[in-house]
Amino acid sequence: MTIRIETPSAPRFGTLLRSALATAALLVSLQAFAAGGAGALPQSGANVHDIASLQRGAQLYVNYCLGCHSAEFMRYSRLATDLGLSEEMVMRNLAFGDGKIGDPMSIAMDSDDAARWFGKAPPDLSVIGRSRGADWLNAYMLSFYRDESGVWNNTVLENAAMPHVLWRLQGIQEPVYETHTDGGMEVRTVAHLELSEPGLMSPEEYEDAMRDLTAFLIYLGEPAQLQRKHVGVWVMLFLAFFALLAYLLKAEYWRDVH
Ligand code: HEC
Numbered sequence: 001m002t003i004r005i006e007t008p009s010a011p012r013f014g015t016l017l018r019s020a021l022a023t024a025a026l027l028v029s030l031q032a033f034a035a036g037g038a039g040a041l042p043q044s045g046a047n048v049h050d051i052a053s054l055q056r057g058a059q060l061y062v063n064y065c066l067g068c069h070s071a072e073f074m075r076y077s078r079l080a081t082d083l084g085l086s087e088e089m090v091m092r093n094l095a096f097g098d099g100k101i102g103d104p105m106s107i108a109m110d111s112d113d114a115a116r117w118f119g120k121a122p123p124d125l126s127v128i129g130r131s132r133g134a135d136w137l138n139a140y141m142l143s144f145y146r147d148e149s150g151v152w153n154n155t156v157l158e159n160a161a162m163p164h165v166l167w168r169l170q171g172i173q174e175p176v177y178e179t180h181t182d183g184g185m186e187v188r189t190v191a192h193l194e195l196s197e198p199g200l201m202s203p204e205e206y207e208d209a210m211r212d213l214t215a216f217l218i219y220l221g222e223p224a225q226l227q228r229k230h231v232g233v234w235v236m237l238f239l240a241f242f243a244l245l246a247y248l249l250k251a252e253y254w255r256d257v258h
Pocket of ligand 1 (some may be wrong): 070157165
Protein backbone atom coordinates (compact mmCIF):
# COMPACT_ATOMS: atom_id res chain seq x y z
CA MET A 1 0.00 0.00 0.00
CA THR A 2 1.31 3.39 -0.83
CA ILE A 3 0.62 6.37 1.24
CA ARG A 4 0.16 9.56 -0.64
CA ILE A 5 0.90 12.67 1.19
CA GLU A 6 -0.71 15.84 -0.08
CA THR A 7 1.60 18.75 0.11
CA PRO A 8 -0.41 21.69 1.35
CA SER A 9 -0.64 24.42 -1.22
CA ALA A 10 1.21 26.91 0.92
CA PRO A 11 1.85 30.29 -0.66
CA ARG A 12 5.10 30.33 -2.54
CA PHE A 13 8.08 32.09 -1.07
CA GLY A 14 8.11 34.48 -4.04
CA THR A 15 4.50 35.49 -3.44
CA LEU A 16 5.18 36.07 0.23
CA LEU A 17 8.23 38.15 -0.53
CA ARG A 18 6.31 40.25 -3.02
CA SER A 19 3.48 41.03 -0.59
CA ALA A 20 5.99 41.81 2.16
CA LEU A 21 7.74 44.27 -0.16
CA ALA A 22 4.43 45.83 -1.16
CA THR A 23 3.47 46.31 2.49
CA ALA A 24 6.85 47.86 3.26
CA ALA A 25 6.50 50.26 0.32
CA LEU A 26 3.02 51.22 1.50
CA LEU A 27 4.28 51.91 5.02
CA VAL A 28 7.12 54.07 3.74
CA SER A 29 4.80 56.13 1.57
CA LEU A 30 2.29 56.50 4.41
CA GLN A 31 5.05 57.82 6.62
CA ALA A 32 6.10 60.33 3.97
CA PHE A 33 2.46 61.37 3.69
CA ALA A 34 2.11 61.78 7.46
CA ALA A 35 5.22 63.94 7.47
CA GLY A 36 3.42 66.44 5.25
CA GLY A 37 4.25 65.30 1.76
CA ALA A 38 7.46 63.77 0.55
CA GLY A 39 10.39 66.14 0.75
CA ALA A 40 8.35 69.19 1.75
CA LEU A 41 10.85 70.13 4.46
CA PRO A 42 14.57 69.54 4.57
CA GLN A 43 15.66 66.75 6.89
CA SER A 44 16.67 67.96 10.32
CA GLY A 45 19.54 65.55 10.86
CA ALA A 46 18.72 65.59 14.60
CA ASN A 47 19.93 62.49 16.42
CA VAL A 48 18.21 61.57 19.70
CA HIS A 49 20.86 58.98 20.43
CA ASP A 50 23.61 61.56 20.61
CA ILE A 51 23.62 62.26 24.34
CA ALA A 52 25.98 65.26 24.08
CA SER A 53 23.60 66.80 21.55
CA LEU A 54 20.63 66.19 23.90
CA GLN A 55 22.51 67.85 26.74
CA ARG A 56 23.18 70.95 24.63
CA GLY A 57 19.55 70.93 23.48
CA ALA A 58 18.33 70.74 27.08
CA GLN A 59 20.51 73.71 28.00
CA LEU A 60 19.06 75.75 25.12
CA TYR A 61 15.55 74.72 26.07
CA VAL A 62 15.98 75.79 29.67
CA ASN A 63 17.67 79.07 28.77
CA TYR A 64 15.43 80.15 25.92
CA CYS A 65 12.14 78.22 25.92
CA LEU A 66 11.19 77.20 29.44
CA GLY A 67 10.35 80.83 30.26
CA CYS A 68 7.20 80.40 28.16
CA HIS A 69 6.85 76.70 27.37
CA SER A 70 6.47 74.11 30.12
CA ALA A 71 7.28 70.44 29.54
CA GLU A 72 5.01 69.07 32.24
CA PHE A 73 5.53 65.41 31.32
CA MET A 74 9.24 65.60 32.06
CA ARG A 75 10.77 65.55 35.50
CA TYR A 76 14.25 66.84 36.22
CA SER A 77 15.13 63.50 37.81
CA ARG A 78 14.37 61.65 34.56
CA LEU A 79 16.43 64.20 32.66
CA ALA A 80 19.37 63.45 34.93
CA THR A 81 19.11 59.69 34.35
CA ASP A 82 18.55 59.83 30.60
CA LEU A 83 21.14 62.48 29.82
CA GLY A 84 23.79 60.94 32.02
CA LEU A 85 24.00 63.96 34.34
CA SER A 86 24.28 64.02 38.10
CA GLU A 87 21.27 65.39 40.01
CA GLU A 88 23.43 68.18 41.26
CA MET A 89 24.43 69.19 37.73
CA VAL A 90 20.81 69.17 36.61
CA MET A 91 19.69 71.29 39.54
CA ARG A 92 22.52 73.76 39.08
CA ASN A 93 22.30 74.13 35.29
CA LEU A 94 18.83 73.18 34.19
CA ALA A 95 16.37 73.88 37.01
CA PHE A 96 15.23 77.21 38.37
CA GLY A 97 16.27 78.42 41.81
CA ASP A 98 13.88 76.76 44.25
CA GLY A 99 13.01 73.70 42.15
CA LYS A 100 13.39 70.13 43.40
CA ILE A 101 14.83 67.19 41.48
CA GLY A 102 11.43 65.43 41.38
CA ASP A 103 9.60 68.44 39.94
CA PRO A 104 8.18 68.49 36.43
CA MET A 105 9.51 71.16 34.05
CA SER A 106 6.77 73.70 34.72
CA ILE A 107 6.67 77.44 34.22
CA ALA A 108 5.71 80.21 36.59
CA MET A 109 3.74 82.13 33.97
CA ASP A 110 -0.03 82.06 34.19
CA SER A 111 -1.54 80.90 30.89
CA ASP A 112 -4.24 83.60 30.92
CA ASP A 113 -1.55 86.25 31.27
CA ALA A 114 0.44 84.60 28.52
CA ALA A 115 -2.57 84.56 26.20
CA ARG A 116 -3.06 88.26 26.89
CA TRP A 117 0.60 89.08 26.24
CA PHE A 118 1.17 87.02 23.12
CA GLY A 119 -2.36 86.72 21.77
CA LYS A 120 -2.07 82.98 22.28
CA ALA A 121 -0.83 80.92 25.21
CA PRO A 122 2.49 79.19 24.47
CA PRO A 123 1.65 75.46 24.36
CA ASP A 124 3.30 72.87 26.62
CA LEU A 125 6.00 71.28 24.46
CA SER A 126 6.13 67.83 26.09
CA VAL A 127 4.76 66.05 23.04
CA ILE A 128 5.32 68.60 20.29
CA GLY A 129 8.00 66.29 18.89
CA ARG A 130 5.32 63.72 18.16
CA SER A 131 2.76 66.00 16.61
CA ARG A 132 5.13 68.10 14.49
CA GLY A 133 8.12 65.84 13.95
CA ALA A 134 11.81 66.70 13.80
CA ASP A 135 11.92 68.21 10.31
CA TRP A 136 9.08 70.62 11.02
CA LEU A 137 10.49 71.74 14.37
CA ASN A 138 13.94 72.26 12.94
CA ALA A 139 12.62 74.20 9.96
CA TYR A 140 10.43 76.29 12.27
CA MET A 141 13.38 77.37 14.38
CA LEU A 142 15.36 78.33 11.25
CA SER A 143 12.54 80.27 9.59
CA PHE A 144 11.86 83.32 11.72
CA TYR A 145 12.18 86.62 9.88
CA ARG A 146 11.45 90.28 10.43
CA ASP A 147 8.94 91.68 7.98
CA GLU A 148 8.87 95.21 6.58
CA SER A 149 6.89 96.56 9.51
CA GLY A 150 9.45 95.19 11.95
CA VAL A 151 7.24 92.35 13.20
CA TRP A 152 8.52 88.79 13.65
CA ASN A 153 6.99 86.24 11.36
CA ASN A 154 7.81 82.69 10.34
CA THR A 155 7.62 81.03 6.94
CA VAL A 156 6.83 77.60 8.42
CA LEU A 157 4.06 78.82 10.76
CA GLU A 158 2.68 81.96 9.20
CA ASN A 159 1.82 84.78 11.62
CA ALA A 160 3.13 82.77 14.56
CA ALA A 161 2.40 84.48 17.87
CA MET A 162 5.86 83.49 19.08
CA PRO A 163 8.60 86.11 18.80
CA HIS A 164 12.03 85.04 17.52
CA VAL A 165 13.53 84.38 20.93
CA LEU A 166 16.87 83.28 19.45
CA TRP A 167 17.47 86.30 17.24
CA ARG A 168 20.57 87.28 19.16
CA LEU A 169 22.09 83.91 18.33
CA GLN A 170 20.90 83.64 14.74
CA GLY A 171 20.85 87.30 13.76
CA ILE A 172 18.03 88.87 11.78
CA GLN A 173 16.66 87.35 8.61
CA GLU A 174 14.70 89.38 6.11
CA PRO A 175 12.48 88.04 3.36
CA VAL A 176 13.04 88.18 -0.37
CA TYR A 177 9.60 88.16 -1.98
CA GLU A 178 8.36 86.82 -5.28
CA THR A 179 5.02 87.51 -6.90
CA HIS A 180 2.91 85.19 -8.98
CA THR A 181 -0.68 85.23 -10.14
CA ASP A 182 -3.15 82.81 -8.68
CA GLY A 183 -6.61 82.82 -10.27
CA GLY A 184 -6.10 86.34 -11.62
CA MET A 185 -4.95 87.66 -8.24
CA GLU A 186 -1.42 88.77 -7.67
CA VAL A 187 -0.01 86.93 -4.66
CA ARG A 188 3.24 87.78 -2.94
CA THR A 189 5.07 85.02 -1.16
CA VAL A 190 8.43 84.74 0.54
CA ALA A 191 10.91 83.19 -1.89
CA HIS A 192 13.68 82.82 0.66
CA LEU A 193 15.22 84.47 3.69
CA GLU A 194 18.45 86.41 3.84
CA LEU A 195 20.53 87.15 6.89
CA SER A 196 20.56 90.94 7.07
CA GLU A 197 22.26 91.25 10.45
CA PRO A 198 24.60 88.57 11.71
CA GLY A 199 24.06 87.07 15.17
CA LEU A 200 26.43 85.74 17.80
CA MET A 201 26.57 82.40 15.97
CA SER A 202 27.58 81.76 12.37
CA PRO A 203 24.78 80.21 10.25
CA GLU A 204 26.47 76.80 10.61
CA GLU A 205 26.72 77.11 14.39
CA TYR A 206 23.09 78.15 14.59
CA GLU A 207 22.02 75.18 12.44
CA ASP A 208 23.96 72.82 14.71
CA ALA A 209 22.37 74.38 17.78
CA MET A 210 18.88 73.93 16.28
CA ARG A 211 19.65 70.28 15.54
CA ASP A 212 20.49 69.88 19.25
CA LEU A 213 17.30 71.64 20.28
CA THR A 214 15.21 69.55 17.87
CA ALA A 215 16.81 66.35 19.17
CA PHE A 216 15.87 67.41 22.70
CA LEU A 217 12.25 68.10 21.68
CA ILE A 218 12.03 64.71 19.98
CA TYR A 219 13.43 63.06 23.10
CA LEU A 220 10.88 64.94 25.26
CA GLY A 221 8.06 63.56 23.13
CA GLU A 222 9.02 60.01 24.02
CA PRO A 223 11.81 59.63 26.57
CA ALA A 224 11.53 55.83 26.44
CA GLN A 225 12.70 55.83 22.82
CA LEU A 226 16.30 55.93 24.03
CA GLN A 227 15.79 52.47 25.55
CA ARG A 228 13.13 51.22 23.14
CA LYS A 229 15.30 51.53 20.05
CA HIS A 230 18.19 49.95 21.86
CA VAL A 231 16.03 46.99 22.88
CA GLY A 232 14.57 46.87 19.36
CA VAL A 233 17.91 45.94 17.83
CA TRP A 234 18.18 42.91 20.11
CA VAL A 235 14.59 41.91 19.37
CA MET A 236 15.28 42.02 15.63
CA LEU A 237 18.45 39.97 16.09
CA PHE A 238 16.53 37.45 18.16
CA LEU A 239 13.79 37.21 15.55
CA ALA A 240 16.33 36.65 12.79
CA PHE A 241 18.01 33.93 14.82
CA PHE A 242 14.66 32.36 15.66
CA ALA A 243 13.59 32.40 12.01
CA LEU A 244 16.75 30.49 11.16
CA LEU A 245 16.04 27.93 13.89
CA ALA A 246 12.46 27.50 12.70
CA TYR A 247 13.65 27.02 9.14
CA LEU A 248 16.18 24.37 10.18
CA LEU A 249 13.49 22.60 12.18
CA LYS A 250 11.12 22.65 9.22
CA ALA A 251 13.84 21.25 6.95
CA GLU A 252 14.44 18.49 9.47
CA TYR A 253 10.74 17.49 9.67
CA TRP A 254 10.15 17.56 5.95
CA ARG A 255 13.26 15.55 5.14
CA ASP A 256 11.48 12.29 6.08
CA VAL A 257 8.30 13.28 4.30
CA HIS A 258 9.86 13.93 0.91
C1 HEC B 1 8.18 84.75 24.87
C2 HEC B 1 7.49 83.49 24.99
C3 HEC B 1 8.03 82.35 24.17
C4 HEC B 1 9.29 81.81 24.22
C5 HEC B 1 10.45 82.22 25.11
C6 HEC B 1 9.30 80.70 23.30
N1 HEC B 1 8.09 80.58 22.70
FE1 HEC B 1 7.52 79.09 21.46
N2 HEC B 1 5.66 79.86 21.36
C7 HEC B 1 5.22 81.02 21.99
C8 HEC B 1 3.84 81.28 21.62
C9 HEC B 1 3.00 82.46 22.09
C10 HEC B 1 3.46 80.24 20.74
C11 HEC B 1 2.12 80.06 20.01
C12 HEC B 1 2.36 80.46 18.57
C13 HEC B 1 1.16 80.35 17.68
O1 HEC B 1 0.49 79.32 17.73
O2 HEC B 1 0.93 81.30 16.92
C14 HEC B 1 4.62 79.37 20.61
C15 HEC B 1 4.64 78.22 19.85
C16 HEC B 1 5.71 77.35 19.75
C17 HEC B 1 5.68 76.11 19.05
C18 HEC B 1 4.46 75.43 18.49
C19 HEC B 1 4.10 75.75 17.13
C20 HEC B 1 2.91 74.92 16.78
O3 HEC B 1 1.85 75.49 16.56
O4 HEC B 1 3.04 73.69 16.73
C21 HEC B 1 6.93 75.57 19.13
C22 HEC B 1 7.42 74.26 18.54
C23 HEC B 1 7.71 76.47 19.90
N3 HEC B 1 6.94 77.56 20.26
C24 HEC B 1 9.04 76.27 20.20
C25 HEC B 1 9.78 77.09 21.01
C26 HEC B 1 11.16 76.84 21.34
C27 HEC B 1 11.96 75.65 20.88
C28 HEC B 1 11.55 77.87 22.13
C29 HEC B 1 12.91 78.10 22.72
C30 HEC B 1 13.96 78.30 21.76
C31 HEC B 1 10.41 78.75 22.31
N4 HEC B 1 9.36 78.25 21.60
C32 HEC B 1 10.41 79.90 23.09
C33 HEC B 1 5.95 81.78 22.86
C34 HEC B 1 7.28 81.57 23.20
